[in-house]
Amino acid sequence: MKDLGPRDRTIPCPNCAAKIHLHIEGGQLLNVSLETEALPLPTSVQSPASFRLLFGILGTLVAAVLIYFATSTKSAPVLSESDQPGEVTERSELDENPLDTNGQASPATDEDVSPAEEELSITQRLIVIHGLVQEYRQQNGVYPNGKMLEVDGEPARFSWVAEVMRTAEREGSLMAQRRAWDDPVNDAFVRRRLEKFQNPEINQLAGEDRYPTTHFAGVTGVGADSEKLPLRHPRAGIFSPYRETTIADVLDGTANTIMLVGVQADYGSWARPGSATLRAFTAEPYINGPDGMGTGQPDSMQVLMADGSVRTLSQKTSPVIARRMAAMADGLTLSLEMEGDPLTMKSAVAVAPVPPEKKDPEVDLPIEPMLAEDPPPFDIEESLSQKIRSYRLEQPKPLRVILNELQEISGVPMDLSALDEAILDRESTLVAEETTLKGLFEELASSQGLEIELKPFAIVVREKTDSREE
Structure with missing residues (x-):
């Protein structure tokens, strides 16, 4: 300065x-x-x-x-009262003259930060990030995880944050995808300070790698091995470089699943894959504990839910509830009246005992295990009974966009696999007064010649068939 x-x-x-x-x-x-x-x-x-x-x-x-x-002095900032001598704000080395791994001065980063972004609160920044993730998911069908940046079958060289920024800045991206994130050729891309990914309550703006850091990370689930678990595992979270998560995989509902947490330890570049941009719930206490998660408050932490809402977890919040929120498919509600803990669940599906092996060698055939039905993660009927005073979409939009919006509002996954692309691209309007979420679905389906069916884990949307008997 x-x-x-x-x-x-x-x-x-x-x-x-x-x-x-x-x-x-x-x-x-x-x-x-x-x-x-x-x-x-x-x-x-x-x-x-x-x-x-x-x-x-x-x-x-x-x-x-x-x-x-x-x-x-044209570009010199005007000092406010809080900037006068004796009230110097603590900043990291990044603001003075960040150095790359070769000891060379990094490009200036403050030019990339607009005053509007600097004034955003933690909640507002999390909502902005949710918008970027939603834009990516709508374009690619999956949540960002870095896999889209894999080259020739090799692991991703960048984080999910870099993947999101590349999508948001498609017209002028500076990323050299075939080089590592810390390759000097990528300096112009990775040495920028992303204000929206930084917590205004935290002064440290650079990690130990001396690159601009992120103060928010995607949740991989519960346990140190959570990022390597399969999609429907009860401890799996939304983010992982080993799996591609769709909104239909969030079986517990987007309103009940954490997408991002704050980080206040073990900082690293926002472009670096791994722990710098991914965190798991591995050890209690989860707030200001060994996992390095927190948003600067001594006894609470703000988290971004997958539906775009921001919630505050307190140190008084049950660790079991925190684990249920970190997992996306454990089938458990957020009430302690229901028993179950993702940490102790081995599989999302209960397996019935296998009958004794038959002794007759001539009929010694493999026995298929009997699987119990998956318990519903939430009451879909109750979720769709939410009252809507007015819903007005008078500007025609593609059917897929309207369905995605209703899905986000309700927090209930939808199965659209029975609809072809031509139907999903069909434009429509939707106007309703004094109705429910279910009524909105039915009104849209009726106007488009579709029908809906409520399944335990999702709403199935398909073309309406003629069921009249001859």
């Missing part, structure tokens, strides 16, 4: 050798004075005409000085 404190400077007049005193404060020239008493005037300036010539030259010089300082 530039030193904008008061300064006094003295320069000689090039014509008469008089001393010109300049008083500079806050990056602005505030006073100019001329010292002539101690100097004998040359004979060439004894006459009035010479005086006029002297002051003409002096005026030109002062004007040039004013122009110089106006130009050199």
Whole structure:
């Protein structure tokens, strides 16, 4: 940061050798004075005409000085009361002169931060990130995880955050996808400070890798091995570089599943895959504990849910409930009245005992296990009974967009596999008054020749068939 404190400077007049005193404060020239008493005037300036010539030259010089300082301080920030000496805000080395791994100065990053983003609260920044993730998911059908950036079958070289930013900045992306995230060729992309991914309550802006960090990370689930678990495992979370999660895989409902948590330890570049951008619930306490999760508050933490809402977890929140929120398919509600803990569940499906092996070698065939039905993660009927006073979509939108919006509002997954692309691209409007979420689904289905069926884990949408008997 530039030193904008008061300064006094003295320069000689090039014509008469008089001393010109300049008083500079806050990056602005505030006073100019001329010292002539101690100097004998040359004979060439004894006459009035010479005086006029002297002051003409002096005026030109002062004007040039004013122009110089106006130009050199044009980009200097104006100090507020909180920035005056004695109230210096703590900043990291990143703000002064970030260095890359070779000890070279990094490109300036503050230019990329708009004042509007700097003023956003934690909640507002989390909502902005949710919008970026939603945009990515709608374009690609899955949540970001870095796998889209794999090259020639090799593991991803970038994080899910970099993947989201590449999608958001498709027209002018600086990413060299075939190089590693910390390759010097990617400096222009990864050394930017992403204000929206940083917590205004945390002063450390760079990680141990000396790159701009993120203060928010995607949740991989419960347990240190959660990122490597299969999709429907009861401890699996939304984010993982080993699986591709769709919204239909969030069986517990988007309103009940954590998408992002805050991080306040083990910082790293927002572009780096791994723990810098991914966190798991591995050890209690989960808030300000060994997992390095938190948002700066001593006894609580703000989290972003998959439906876009922001909730506050307290240290008084049951660890069992926190684990249920971190997992996306454990089939458990967020009430302690229901027994069950993702940490102790081995499989989402209960397996019936296998009958004894038959002794007759001629009929020694493999026996298929009997599987119990999956318990519903929530009451779909209850979720769809939510009252809607007014819903107005008068501008025609593709059917897929309307269905996605209703899915987000209700928090209930939808199965659209029976609909072809032509139907999903069909544009429609939807206007309803004093109805329910179920009524909205039925109204849309009726207008498009579709029908809906409520399954234990999702709403199935298909083309309406003629069931009339001959």
